[in-house]
Amino acid sequence: MIISKRFLIIWWENKMNEKIKKGxxxxxxxxxxxxxxxxxxxxxxxxxxxxxLVSFFPVIMVLVIKFVQIxxxxxxxxxxFIFSNHIMVLYLQFxxxxxxLFFGTSVCSEEVEGKTLTYLTxxxxxxxxxxxxxxxxYTLLIVLMTGIGLILTFLILNVNNLLDFSLYKILFKYTxxxxxxxxxxxxxxxxxxxxxxxxxxxxxxFSFGWENVIQYFPGSTQRFAIVHYLKSLLPFPSGGRxxxxxxxxxxxxxxxxxxxxxxxxxxxxxxACLFFSQKEYIxxx
Amino acid sequence: xxxxxxxxxxxxxxxxxxxxxDVTIQIESGITGILGPNGAGKSTFLKLITxxxxxxxxxxxxxxxxxxxxxxxxxxxxxxPEQDSFYEEMTGWEFITSLLKLHHFSSTEIKARAQDALxxxxxxxxxxxxxKSYSRGMRQRLKFAQAIAHxxxxxxLDEPLNGMDPLGRRKIIKLIKSYEREGRxxxxxxxxxxxxxxxxxxxxxxxxGKIFAQGNIHYIRDLIDTHPHIISxxxxxxRELASKFIHEEYVLKVHFSSTRDSLLIETNNRDKFFSLLxxxxxxxxxxxxxxxxxxxxxxxxxxYLVGK
Numbered sequence: 001m002i003i004s005k006r007f008l009i010i011w012w013e014n015k016m017n018e019k020i021k022k023g024x025x026x027x028x029x030x031x032x033x034x035x036x037x038x039x040x041x042x043x044x045x046x047x048x049x050x051x052x053l054v055s056f057f058p059v060i061m062v063l064v065i066k067f068v069q070i071x072x073x074x075x076x077x078x079x080x081f082i083f084s085n086h087i088m089v090l091y092l093q094f095x096x097x098x099x100x101l102f103f104g105t106s107v108c109s110e111e112v113e114g115k116t117l118t119y120l121t122x123x124x125x126x127x128x129x130x131x132x133x134x135x136x137x138y139t140l141l142i143v144l145m146t147g148i149g150l151i152l153t154f155l156i157l158n159v160n161n162l163l164d165f166s167l168y169k170i171l172f173k174y175t176x177x178x179x180x181x182x183x184x185x186x187x188x189x190x191x192x193x194x195x196x197x198x199x200x201x202x203x204x205x206f207s208f209g210w211e212n213v214i215q216y217f218p219g220s221t222q223r224f225a226i227v228h229y230l231k232s233l234l235p236f237p238s239g240g241r242x243x244x245x246x247x248x249x250x251x252x253x254x255x256x257x258x259x260x261x262x263x264x265x266x267x268x269x270x271x272a273c274l275f276f277s278q279k280e281y282i283x284x285x
Numbered sequence: 286x287x288x289x290x291x292x293x294x295x296x297x298x299x300x301x302x303x304x305x306x307d308v309t310i311q312i313e314s315g316i317t318g319i320l321g322p323n324g325a326g327k328s329t330f331l332k333l334i335t336x337x338x339x340x341x342x343x344x345x346x347x348x349x350x351x352x353x354x355x356x357x358x359x360x361x362x363x364x365x366p367e368q369d370s371f372y373e374e375m376t377g378w379e380f381i382t383s384l385l386k387l388h389h390f391s392s393t394e395i396k397a398r399a400q401d402a403l404x405x406x407x408x409x410x411x412x413x414x415x416x417k418s419y420s421r422g423m424r425q426r427l428k429f430a431q432a433i434a435h436x437x438x439x440x441x442l443d444e445p446l447n448g449m450d451p452l453g454r455r456k457i458i459k460l461i462k463s464y465e466r467e468g469r470x471x472x473x474x475x476x477x478x479x480x481x482x483x484x485x486x487x488x489x490x491x492x493x494g495k496i497f498a499q500g501n502i503h504y505i506r507d508l509i510d511t512h513p514h515i516i517s518x519x520x521x522x523x524r525e526l527a528s529k530f531i532h533e534e535y536v537l538k539v540h541f542s543s544t545r546d547s548l549l550i551e552t553n554n555r556d557k558f559f560s561l562l563x564x565x566x567x568x569x570x571x572x573x574x575x576x577x578x579x580x581x582x583x584x585x586x587x588x589y590l591v592g593k
Contacts (some may be wrong), residue, residue: 033389041374045374116371119372124356124387126356221480
């Protein structure tokens with residue numbers, strides 16, 4: 001009896017040692033596993049459904065514009081012109097900021113506030129993989145939200161010119177810029193969420209204070225706003241009601257702007273991983 | 286026995302509040318019960334040994350390795366936290382399989398392990414219900430399932446029997462004991478002595494952030510048995526009842542209430558007193574309304590042991 005118990009213990013010990021020695025899966029595999037966990041969970045979340053509705057607000061707006069255009073008999077304005085103004089006002093200055101803010105800060109804060117962090121940090125995955133995997137999942141979710149709304153907006157506004165393929169080139173360019181914006185802003189808000197308790201409040205001040213003011217400063221100061229690099233990439237037509245949004249824009253060259261956006265993303269994601277690994281999160285009762 | 290967990294001068298405080306103070310212990314394989322009243326520092330200790338929080342002073346080693354940010358160790362550790370928190374929009378099945386995915390098992394293995402874990406905790410029939418619709422007991426069992434699904438060598442359970450019905454408790458206790466027979470290490474915390482007593486004889490007493498005593502449960506039981514107990518009896522004739530047992534050596538004090546319908550008895554041998562009580566009631570034809578033991582809880586025992 002004693003021998004069989006001892007045998008059982010030795011067998012179990014060997015099994016466990018093998019388990020550790022087997023080595024950990026690559027960092028990428030861990031990140032991918034975290035990504036699929038949160039992409040799946042994110043799709044089901046109530047928050048996602050609410051923000052899907054928010055992201056459809058521009059679609060409703062263009063539907064109204066189109067109806068007014070058709071039935072009012074007012075002079076016809078080019079669809080692509082309304083579309084680019086729409087991007088500047090609604091998407092660039094509001095929607096992508098709101099989406100990135102709420103999803104980016106929640107990468108860390110919803111785990112702490114919901115006290116579910118323990119389930120993640122007691123798994124054989126590094127804390128950096130948790131941050132990066134969840135960041136990637138949430139970024140993809142908001143890219144899809146924005147993308148669907150954007151394409152619908154484009155199709156509604158250009159319903160009469162759907163065979164004009166040069167317009168699709170413009171759509172493609174705008175989509176890329178918005179995706180870059182979402183990637184960059186989400187990384188910044190992910191970082192904020194790892195160390196600030198009131199990250200949403202700070203994010204709102206940053207989004208609608210800093211970003212909306214600094215971009216209009218002359219000289220190099222405007223380069224301290226992320227939106228400056230996004231606007232530098234946009235093929236915005238000159239003139240029009242919303243041309244004030246490009247007031248004093250001294251664009252950075254597209255190559256540098258893209259590099260800067262990726263650099264900002266990398267730096268903030270790196271900082272987010274560092275903070276998340278080192279900081280102690282007390283799950284309060 | 287093999288040394289599994291080792292702590293050295295482990296201390297943790299939250300601002301001005303002391304969570305744990307200078308704890309140096311060694312835990313071997315088998316079941317170890319961590320016993321202490323609410324707020325004693327049990328959860329802080331378990332969070333420290335699982336690397337959830339950083340100690341202000343001291344070290345923790347699991348199988349000779351430091352735990353904090355050493356995520357590779359979690360392939361052999363299963364942790365059931367105290368807090369009742371979940372990804373509420375997931376079903377029980379999704380919760381277990383998603384967490385198993387983070388252990389990098391193949392999809393076939395994930396399904397098989399999730400099936401086993403949910404069968405063990407008897408949630409297999411409710412696996413497709415969303416967690417937010419689960420009862421307290423079911424949630425507790427689900428939390429337990431996620432801790433055992435990857436078959437860890439070290440299982441750390443923070444108040445695992447909270448909110449469970451008696452049948453569920455018995456099953457989990459039986460299961461924990463079976464893990465001990467397999468040579469695993471189980472650390473289980475509770476503020477209920479009989480719960481720990483049913484699982485193990487090896488216990489650690491924590492009180493006010495300090496290890497108060499550790500060792501065999503009989504030692505603790507002896508301490509508890511000599512602890513003067515206060516018993517309150519509400520009956521039709523308290524004075525007559527008192528006259529019947531006042532000469533007994535183990536009755537230390539008797540107090541009568543101002544309402545004259547109850548009395549408080551202090552005894553240092555609760556078992557003897559309770560064995561005498563029924564015959565006294567019958568002999569004297571006294572009608573009993575209520576018998577309570579106001580200090581029959583772990584906190585009272587600890588207060589007594591620390592000499593409050």
